[in-house]
Amino acid sequence: MTQNTQPHPFLKWAGGKRQLISQMDKFFPKNYNKYIEPFIGGGAVFFYLLPENSIISDNNPDLVNCYNVIKENVEGLIKSLKKHRYEKDYYYKIRALDRDQNKYAELSDIEKASRSIYLNKSGYNGLYRVNSKGFFNVPFGRHKNPKICDEENLRKVSQVLKNVKIYLGSFEVCLDFAEKGDFIYLDPPYFPLSDTALFTSYTKDIFDKPSQIKLFEVFKELDRRGCNLMLSNSYSEFVLDLYKDFKIVTLRAKRNINSNSQKRGLINEVLILN
Numbered sequence: 001m002t003q004n005t006q007p008h009p010f011l012k013w014a015g016g017k018r019q020l021i022s023q024m025d026k027f028f029p030k031n032y033n034k035y036i037e038p039f040i041g042g043g044a045v046f047f048y049l050l051p052e053n054s055i056i057s058d059n060n061p062d063l064v065n066c067y068n069v070i071k072e073n074v075e076g077l078i079k080s081l082k083k084h085r086y087e088k089d090y091y092y093k094i095r096a097l098d099r100d101q102n103k104y105a106e107l108s109d110i111e112k113a114s115r116s117i118y119l120n121k122s123g124y125n126g127l128y129r130v131n132s133k134g135f136f137n138v139p140f141g142r143h144k145n146p147k148i149c150d151e152e153n154l155r156k157v158s159q160v161l162k163n164v165k166i167y168l169g170s171f172e173v174c175l176d177f178a179e180k181g182d183f184i185y186l187d188p189p190y191f192p193l194s195d196t197a198l199f200t201s202y203t204k205d206i207f208d209k210p211s212q213i214k215l216f217e218v219f220k221e222l223d224r225r226g227c228n229l230m231l232s233n234s235y236s237e238f239v240l241d242l243y244k245d246f247k248i249v250t251l252r253a254k255r256n257i258n259s260n261s262q263k264r265g266l267i268n269e270v271l272i273l274n
């Protein structure tokens with residue numbers, strides 16, 4: 001039993017911040033009131049900080065459903081996850097469940113969460129990607145023996161989520177709660193480094209330039225309110241220029257650098273602070 005391990009992200013999420021936390025650590029505020037994370041994804045920063053009073057949200061309904069189900073009915077989820085098998089044909093059968101949206105809507109929240117976690121653990125590279133119709137389209141992965149049901153971690157995550165408020169919605173929702181002294185970590189889909197850069201679609205809505213500008217307006221409003229802010233984004237001219245009046249720190253991250261290959265390299269990313 002690994003009793004003393006902290007709860008950790010229960011999904012592998014594109015753009016996950018796990019590998020960057022050691023570089024981000026010294027910039028986290030020492031004291032704050034509420035913790036708010038409106039692009040929660042896999043929640044690497046949230047699970048690292050384990051803040052007492054927190055609000056998390058995301059606009060991906062399948063993802064938010066996973067958080068809610070783990071919070072409310074982790075035992076039902078564990079039972080359902082144990083039924084899955086790591087087999088190619090079976091994977092594609094489960095993946096195809098969203099092709100008929102009427103049938104998909106009939107699944108229970110537990111079945112939907114169980115499917116999302118199963119596909120994330122068994123699919124290629126643990127990605128979450130949907131096509132323009134919103135259908136999950138990640139191929140079967142090449143894992144040895146994926147841990148589809150990490151029950152020990154799921155129970156710990158459930159415990160942690162008991163006091164957390166979870167919302168489904170776009171990032172602006174944070175304006176409904178943010179007050180002076182709160183710490184808000186914003187980790188949006190990154191502004192692409194080139195037009196041809198592989199754009200990871202977390203949902204069928206693309207996070208385009210107007211969305212980045214809207215986020216900047218929200219950032220400024222949160223700054224005016226006296227919140228402690230931290231925002232991640234790509235090291236791009238557009239981002240550097242937009243946030244030029246704030247503190248910008250450069251981090252080094254290991255990322256896929258070429259959309260056509262599995263080549264990985266170190267690239268710059270930014271952390272913006274107020």
Ligand SMILES: C[S@@+](CC[C@H](N)C(=O)[O-])C[C@H]1O[C@@H](n2cnc3c(N)ncnc32)[C@H](O)[C@@H]1O
Pocket residue numbers: 013014015016017018038039040041042043044045057058059060063169170171172187188189190202203207
């Ligand atoms: C870079 S990821 C966050 C990764 C997370 N920090 C982690 O460690 O796993 C960006 C997240 O923003 C979400 N997202 C995209 N557009 C959004 C929007 N308009 N409002 C809220 N969330 C959004 C995506 O579903 C995705 O989970």
